[in-house]
Amino acid sequence: MPYQDFREFLAVLREEGELIDIDRHIALEDVGKAMKHSYIKQGPALQFNDTGTTMPLVLGCYAxxxxxxxxxxxxxxxxxxxxxxxxxxxxxxxxxxxxxxxxxxxxxxxxxxxxxxxxxxxxxxxxxxxxxxxxxxxxxxxxxxxxxxxxxxxxxxxxxxxxxxxxxxxxxxxxxxxxxxxxxxxxxxxxxxxxxxxxxxxxxxxxxxxxxxxxxxxxxxxxxxxxxxxxxxxxxxxxxxxxxxxxxxxxxxxxxxxxxxxxxxxxxxxxxxxxxxxxxxxxxxxxxxLLTGKPVTENHILKQIPFEASVWKALKAQYPTIQNVSVRASAGVSFYVVISMTPRFAGEPRQVILSAIASNIRPKWVIIVEPDIDVHSSSEVEWAMAFRVQPQRDVMIVGDIPAGPSDPSIDEPSRPRPMRTASAIGIDATRPFGKPFSEVADVPGWEDFPMPELDR
Ligand SMILES: Cc1cc2nc3c(=O)[nH]c(=O)nc-3n(C[C@H](O)[C@H](O)[C@H](O)COP(=O)(O)O)c2cc1C
CATH class of the missing domain: 2.30.110.10 (Electron Transport, Fmn-binding Protein; Chain A)
Incomplete structure (x- = not known):
């Protein structure tokens, strides 16, 4: 059953220990500090019932x-x-x-x-x-x-x-x-x-x-x-x-x-x-x-699932072998996208990079991996970047495209918005198409091998 209103959602958050009430007085200029504290601890949403106004204030509902x-x-x-x-x-x-x-x-x-x-x-x-x-x-x-x-x-x-x-x-x-x-x-x-x-x-x-x-x-x-x-x-x-x-x-x-x-x-x-x-x-x-600021905040979490679904839907029709998409909350969500796919022909990952850069998400970093890499795992993506990429061959940079919103790293970030341009980078971290490549050395069967000493 969908939520009928905000209150029903707050009741569920409370029931699940994801929202707590704070009845002592809090000054409105201290709310940011309290919320940051909860973000850092991956803690609950906070409802302040005494802010010196006539209404309670709740934050962190999407944190x-x-x-x-x-x-x-x-x-x-x-x-x-x-x-x-x-x-x-x-x-x-x-x-x-x-x-x-x-x-x-x-x-x-x-x-x-x-x-x-x-x-x-x-x-x-x-x-x-x-x-x-x-x-x-x-x-x-x-x-x-x-x-x-x-x-x-x-x-x-x-x-x-x-x-x-x-x-x-x-x-x-x-x-x-x-x-x-x-x-x-x-x-x-x-x-x-x-x-x-x-x-x-x-x-x-x-x-x-x-x-x-x-x-x-x-x-x-x-x-x-x-x-x-x-x-x-x-x-x-x-x-x-x-x-x-x-x-x-x-x-x-x-x-x-x-x-x-x-x-x-x-x-x-x-x-x-x-x-x-x-x-x-x-x-x-x-x-x-809602406290926004240095990632990760609820601003980033709010965008993450919808952005992943949006990129997947935008690209899947043209590239049917795309398997998964991850956008990184820690990189401001839209700035860093990892896509897994099985390339059907040489150069297809580069096409996907260009399409992703041109999509409405407009990422600055696009990394393409094969489906054996978990797109949500930073260590797996870094493994692919370390050992499947030759930078001179696999990295492409596209310049003079519209800058991502509020990107402080562009030249003259104070220029009027329509004038702000930036560059984007794509990394093809798939193995070279149709060519032999070293065999992955892993230890299959470890999941089923009994190791009760490790069960804690
Ligand atoms: C909490 C939050 C605050 C945002 N504030 C702004 C804002 O002040 N200005 C803006 O242009 N985009 C802002 N954004 C980004 C847009 O809401 C977002 O890109 C959205 O997709 C725009 O939707 P629309 O183009 O359908 O209106 C914010 C996003 C979040 C999650």
Missing amino acids: DRRKALLAFEATPETIFAKVLHGLDNPIPPVTIDRPAPCQEVVIRDNAVDVSKLPIPKYSPKDGGPYITPGIVVSHDPETGVPDIGHYRFLILGPNTMSFSAQPFHRFGKNLLKAQAMGIKPRAAVVIGCDPIHAYTCQVQVPDTVNDWTLAGGLRGAPVELVKCITNDVLVPATAELVIEFEVDMDDLVMEGPLGEYTGYYTPATPKPRATITAITHRINPIFQG
Whole structure:
């Protein structure tokens, strides 16, 4: 049975020892430290019940693979197939009448004061308090197709925020299109919903796909949506809290710095102003936070399974002998991809490298191995790199392609985004096609050889 709302998911996390309540008071500027402590220990999600505001604040709900499996109601063995099945079987959403649970309380006009929400400042040099796990729902102004994606929001005043939307992400594209069409963009930030919606945000699909149909497929039941109070955007009916806003593309305010998913601060730059038109929420809402920064954080875990499924789906049709895909949370997820395949002809791994580099994930590192290498095992991949690769023959570098988001290593990272280019590297760590190669020396049968002394 899919989760009906965020609360049901939190109850399961609690039951499984993956979420604990903290009732003593915590200052919002200390939340980042507490969460980092839990990340390092691979510990539970934390619900702070006394932040000096009227709402509890929960963080870490996606912080590791165990919690991701609970979100998908899957096991390590079933997760990949379950996600692929969901993506292949989309289910359209249904719209319900207002008011929905997420609109039990409506705050509008002068009553809006976002500073009353428990929004932490996470890293010491952040530009201020940031909403980091918010799911933005926006529409393509031309086609009306809805998109959901995570975008960060810096709080600037009671009803004012600035935000970052990369031009190659769909919210960014929708904004630019609306600007060109002379339309004022309207959207909503959703906090606290079925965790599947959060993972759906990270699935890479063409701009023509209605993301709610993917969320429906992944949860195996339609998502219930309701129209916002001050605009026509449809949001999940049982969300904890919704911030409705409009964007003035020509009114630029400073956004940043923020300790980013790369593990580095991105500097402050001018970005469009977002003005809040309403905040709606459930009675006794639970607010959500998320500490991003030096990997591994829940930001990286959120992306990992959807990115692996997206790369697999994008490449499998053309390269049917691809067996497995791993993207590395420790390398910022999209920057480092390992793919296993059985090459059908000489040069095919190089084709896969080029296709992966050109995919929407846009990795900086692509490594191709054969299926005897476990793509998720760093030591096996390093073994292949050490003894199956001749760098002069097997490494290719592609230059002058668009830079990955917020990559601090590019030349002049402060250039305007559309001007930022970078290079990518591909390593063919498969054995030379059709040529003899030394035999693998291993000790078969060790699994079945009884060694009770080692059973602990
Ligand atoms: C927690 C989190 C925060 C993110 N914040 C931003 C952001 O502020 N701006 C941005 O452009 N991408 C951000 N991303 C990346 C996009 O959400 C992601 O690439 C997504 O696939 C974009 O989806 P869309 O193109 O369908 O909107 C974030 C990702 C995560 C997991």
